[in-house]
Amino acid sequence: MSINLENLKIKTSENIYRNLAVSQLVEFALENGEGKLSQSGAIVVETGKYTGRSPKDRFIVCQESIKSLVNWNDTNLSIDEETFNKLYNKVINYLEDKNLYVFDGYVGADEKYKMDITVVAEYASQALFATQLFRRPTKEQLNKHNTEFTVIAAPGFKANGKEDGINSEAFVLVNFEKKIILIGGTQYSGEIKKSIFSVMNFLLPQKGVFPMHCSANIGQDGDTAVFFGLSGTGKTTLSAVPDRKLIGDDEHGWSDDGVFNFEGGCYAKTIRLDAEKEAQIYNALKFGAVLENVILDEKRNPNFDDEKLTENTRGAYPVEYIDNAELSGKGQNPSTVIFLTADAFGVIPPISKLTKEAAMYHFMSGYTSKLAGTERGITSPKATFSACFGEPFMLMNPEVYAKLLGEKIIKHDTEVYLVNTGWSGGEYGVGKRMNLKYTRAMVKAALNGDLRKAEFEEHEIFKVLVPKDIKNVPSEILNPKNTWENKNNYDVKAKELAGKFQDNFKKFENVSKDILNAGPEYK
Numbered sequence: 001m002s003i004n005l006e007n008l009k010i011k012t013s014e015n016i017y018r019n020l021a022v023s024q025l026v027e028f029a030l031e032n033g034e035g036k037l038s039q040s041g042a043i044v045v046e047t048g049k050y051t052g053r054s055p056k057d058r059f060i061v062c063q064e065s066i067k068s069l070v071n072w073n074d075t076n077l078s079i080d081e082e083t084f085n086k087l088y089n090k091v092i093n094y095l096e097d098k099n100l101y102v103f104d105g106y107v108g109a110d111e112k113y114k115m116d117i118t119v120v121a122e123y124a125s126q127a128l129f130a131t132q133l134f135r136r137p138t139k140e141q142l143n144k145h146n147t148e149f150t151v152i153a154a155p156g157f158k159a160n161g162k163e164d165g166i167n168s169e170a171f172v173l174v175n176f177e178k179k180i181i182l183i184g185g186t187q188y189s190g191e192i193k194k195s196i197f198s199v200m201n202f203l204l205p206q207k208g209v210f211p212m213h214c215s216a217n218i219g220q221d222g223d224t225a226v227f228f229g230l231s232g233t234g235k236t237t238l239s240a241v242p243d244r245k246l247i248g249d250d251e252h253g254w255s256d257d258g259v260f261n262f263e264g265g266c267y268a269k270t271i272r273l274d275a276e277k278e279a280q281i282y283n284a285l286k287f288g289a290v291l292e293n294v295i296l297d298e299k300r301n302p303n304f305d306d307e308k309l310t311e312n313t314r315g316a317y318p319v320e321y322i323d324n325a326e327l328s329g330k331g332q333n334p335s336t337v338i339f340l341t342a343d344a345f346g347v348i349p350p351i352s353k354l355t356k357e358a359a360m361y362h363f364m365s366g367y368t369s370k371l372a373g374t375e376r377g378i379t380s381p382k383a384t385f386s387a388c389f390g391e392p393f394m395l396m397n398p399e400v401y402a403k404l405l406g407e408k409i410i411k412h413d414t415e416v417y418l419v420n421t422g423w424s425g426g427e428y429g430v431g432k433r434m435n436l437k438y439t440r441a442m443v444k445a446a447l448n449g450d451l452r453k454a455e456f457e458e459h460e461i462f463k464v465l466v467p468k469d470i471k472n473v474p475s476e477i478l479n480p481k482n483t484w485e486n487k488n489n490y491d492v493k494a495k496e497l498a499g500k501f502q503d504n505f506k507k508f509e510n511v512s513k514d515i516l517n518a519g520p521e522y523k
Helices: 022-031 081-097 124-133 139-143 190-207 235-239 279-284 356-365 398-412 436-447 487-505
Strands: 016-018 043-045 058-061 077-079 100-107 115-121 149-154 171-175 180-184 210-218 224-228 245-248 251-255 258-261 265-269 290-292 314-318 336-341 351-354 367-370 382-385 415-420 456-458 465-467
Touching (some): 022 043, 043 124, 081 171, 100 124, 115 124, 115 190, 124 190, 124 290, 124 314, 149 190, 171 190, 190 210, 190 251, 190 398, 224 235, 224 258, 245 258, 279 314, 336 367, 351 356, 351 436, 356 398, 382 487, 415 436
Parallel strands (some): 016 100, 058 077, 058 171, 149 180, 224 336, 336 415
Antiparallel strands (some): 171 180, 210 224, 210 251, 251 258, 351 415, 456 465
């Protein structure tokens, strides 16, 4: 049975609306003044002060049952049980005179590993978000629904920061023993999605499943590919393509049986969305979709180029809005893995092949550039390292996840490629962003097996294997040094970035020499 809200101490003098249809949730959201409809029928909401995740406001309740398993650090912050309980009671009291919108669903397309969830939302638009992003049960599944984790989202409740034992008015608190995620002070719906997936990323390795912050798709011959990368590196753009079926765009598990999607929808960045180049995403932003912080013109057409509110504009929609989605949410064991990075230094090759050890090294490094708007306070690209290409969502030590990756690569003869969707011909501000047409051609060559037959040369600094020739790609751009006007400047920047890799990797004290030696090196 779905959880009884009274068991959570949630009571309200108003109405509780449970598992409403999409059209009903849209009506309530409009009635409540939470947003307005775009010309295409998507509901457009503004999330206020918080237009991205607030990583310094996410806490995990430190309990004996999980204490030794969590990788406590700047992204996995701890609070005590008492602090959680006090804030929980304040939120429950706040909700006493509010209409509440409840969604019962699940995450995990594989029946063996799925987790039933319930989302209790103050806003109808956030319940709509949950309905479209998580997996929706059939009537039969709903009758058997047994809530394992509950999200309570109260964006209108503002905390008192230090007085309440946290950092600001916003908070995301994860309590594993009570199986509750408490969210307040922020209307950014990504917090709902990411907190649930963080829980999955913690629980699944304990069952032998490799959880991945990645998108995944299936080719016409049934071959599965996964794409790792932080927000803005092109996961959604490169995986939602006409000639391959999309499994999902953000979170998956890799079990002995293959890949399975956690979610039932997509949460795509929409800034500068191009109707021609990214038609799959563009066409999915219709009735039932939720647009966050997108500016509408006088005719209510979205202006995807307008970044007045944030660069982190978003569109949430169910995966079935993609024409060729794989609705089962499952695929075979991947034959190809793609690591995506947006290199602001402009020195990483546009595509390179990785050995198993190099794959583990780059997976643990998770290098990219944070793009403007992805998190509060980021206004221009900034070089960063995020272990597992999603450190804020990986609660265990990165070495746990890297070990699982290495085992999968060997067991399934999986090829791994590092793809730079960032800058070429110079660093950010000098060079240009990699041409999407060429990136697509490179990825296609990796997926269709062409690169298995290619000739490679080792990069002198990054030690990755760079192909000499790829169909429909100018050969001179494959070695990034060729695209720089001043070759000496390239060497300087490449060595600077290599040094950053080395400095970052010092925190991994227990890795083997084989993995350590697979990273960048220069004299």
